[in-house]
Amino acid sequence: MKYLVVLLVIGVVFWVWRQNRKQDIREAQAQQQAPRVPQAMVRCAHCGVHLARQDALQQSGQWYCGQEHATLAQQAASRDRA
Ligand SMILES: [Zn+2]
Numbered sequence: 001m002k003y004l005v006v007l008l009v010i011g012v013v014f015w016v017w018r019q020n021r022k023q024d025i026r027e028a029q030a031q032q033q034a035p036r037v038p039q040a041m042v043r044c045a046h047c048g049v050h051l052a053r054q055d056a057l058q059q060s061g062q063w064y065c066g067q068e069h070a071t072l073a074q075q076a077a078s079r080d081r082a
Helices: 002-033 067-081
Strands: 041-043 050-052 057-059 062-064
Touching: 057 067, 062 067
Parallel strands: none
Antiparallel strands: 041 050, 057 062
């Protein structure tokens, strides 16, 4: 009977330890994801899509999602001026 109580205590201690470990792993995973620096986002001046600045194209002070929209926007601007 005495051994049963000891076994039970060991079992409870082990269970609590396992729960703590699970929580530690979850916290470690959350910390790994958190410090990731949020990427600077820019908006395409032509279509309004948001994209990472490193993927965007800058032309005459505006950001574009690609060369096509940069060209289209410039054509539109020159059309407006004419
Ligand atoms: Zn665009």
